[in-house]
Amino acid sequence: MSTLVNVPRSVIWNGNSITLLNQTKLPTEVEYKELTTIESVWDSIVALEVRGAPAIGITAAFGLAQAARRYETADITKFLAQLKRDRDYLASSRPTAVNLFWALDRVVRSVDDSLTVEEAKERLEREALDIQQEDEEVCRTIGENALTLFRDGDKVLTICNAGSIATARYGTALAPFYLAKEQGISLQVFASETRPVLQGARLTAWELQQAGVDVTLITDNMAANTIAAKGISAIIVGADRIVANGDTANKIGTFNLAVLAKYFNIPFYVAAPLSTFDPALETGAEIVIEERKDEEVTHVFGTRVAPEGVAVYNPAFDVTPNELITGIVTEKGILRGNYKEAIAKLFL
Numbered sequence: 534m535s536t537l538v539n540v541p542r543s544v545i546w547n548g549n550s551i552t553l554l555n556q557t558k559l560p561t562e563v564e565y566k567e568l569t570t571i572e573s574v575w576d577s578i579v580a581l582e583v584r585g586a587p588a589i590g591i592t593a594a595f596g597l598a599q600a601a602r603r604y605e606t607a608d609i610t611k612f613l614a615q616l617k618r619d620r621d622y623l624a625s626s627r628p629t630a631v632n633l634f635w636a637l638d639r640v641v642r643s644v645d646d647s648l649t650v651e652e653a654k655e656r657l658e659r660e661a662l663d664i665q666q667e668d669e670e671v672c673r674t675i676g677e678n679a680l681t682l683f684r685d686g687d688k689v690l691t692i693c694n695a696g697s698i699a700t701a702r703y704g705t706a707l708a709p710f711y712l713a714k715e716q717g718i719s720l721q722v723f724a725s726e727t728r729p730v731l732q733g734a735r736l737t738a739w740e741l742q743q744a745g746v747d748v749t750l751i752t753d754n755m756a757a758n759t760i761a762a763k764g765i766s767a768i769i770v771g772a773d774r775i776v777a778n779g780d781t782a783n784k785i786g787t788f789n790l791a792v793l794a795k796y797f798n799i800p801f802y803v804a805a806p807l808s809t810f811d812p813a814l815e816t817g818a819e820i821v822i823e824e825r826k827d828e829e830v831t832h833v834f835g836t837r838v839a840p841e842g843v844a845v846y847n848p849a850f851d852v853t854p855n856e857l858i859t860g861i862v863t864e865k866g867i868l869r870g871n872y873k874e875a876i877a878k879l880f881l
């Protein structure tokens with residue numbers, strides 16, 4: 534039996550609307566919401582009701598296909614023009630995770646003016662469903678590839694949530710832990726809480742606990758002490774955008790862990806599907822880092838924890854330089870060494 538039997542799916546297309554797991558309610562409530570308009574899809578992405586690069590892309594793809602079903606024109610040229618406008622609207626929700634743009638553009642590319650409007654509507658829905666199905670298969674393969682990096686008894690540190698609910702299923706950085714559980718391999722996961730939105734405490738600790746995986750929660754400032762005191766053997770994280778030279782954008786705090794991995798001489802792995810790569814960007818300096826509202830830092834679930842008027846800096850991501858990354862685990866295998874060459878080969 535799959536270890537994920539008690540872990541809900543992030544998003545479900547039920548034929549005419551989107552059923553979304555509302556991740557802002559976890560871990561205390563497993564609540565679903567129906568998204569029936571493109572505005573509600575945009576709002577859910579911005580509010581992190583759905584988050585995680587692949588899950589954002591999948592949800593946006595369903596949101597675009599759903600919106601197109603309601604276009605009233607029978608003129609394919611007008612249909613495609615409206616589709617582009619709605620694609621741009623959904624693309625404006627969050628700037629860093631490349632999967633949002635990758636999924637939207639893949640759905641748009643699936644139709645053209647050789648189709649009738651009705652054929653285009655069906656095609657868009659099919660493409661969004663294919664994206665979700667492929668992501669589940671890809672994430673499982675990433676898990677299989679990542680599992681080769683660990684041995685029975687290893688203690689592994691991670692940050693944020695790159696788990697099943699951040700993807701179609703299985704996750705990326707967390708995928709090996711689910712497969713290890715299925716295969717009777719004992720891995721102990723240490724999850725960093727991940728201020729300010731607490732994806733580690735609220736989501737990763739919850740997901741892994743639901744799956745019966747050994748998980749220990751730490752606060753972000755415990756990372757160095759934990760690596761030393763608990764004998765952490767490796768660090769594995771997800772990604773939101775990996776560029777041509779291997780520089781990787783991921784949740785804020787990831788760069789910190791990469792520096793600690795270097796200091797403690799333990800491997801630092803990134804796990805991500807090819808849909809999270811952006812080879813058009815040469816270095817991490819080109820990645821647009823989302824800055825979110827001050828209240829995420831000055832308040833904890835509505836309670837003020839900082840003085841009125843204090844200046845706030847709230848980047849949602851940081852960029853880990855490629856030289857700090859031991860390996861990048863993909864569905865095509867584990868990239869090491871000269872990432873520029875290895876990534877170029879992926880996209881030949």
Ligand SMILES: CSC[C@H]1O[C@H](OP(=O)(O)O)[C@H](O)[C@@H]1O
Pocket residue numbers: 584585586587692693694695696699700704705706732770771772773783784785849
């Ligand atoms: C498998 S992608 C997960 C990736 O996305 C998270 O960011 P957010 O929660 O803001 O969407 C984080 O960077 C994870 O590593």
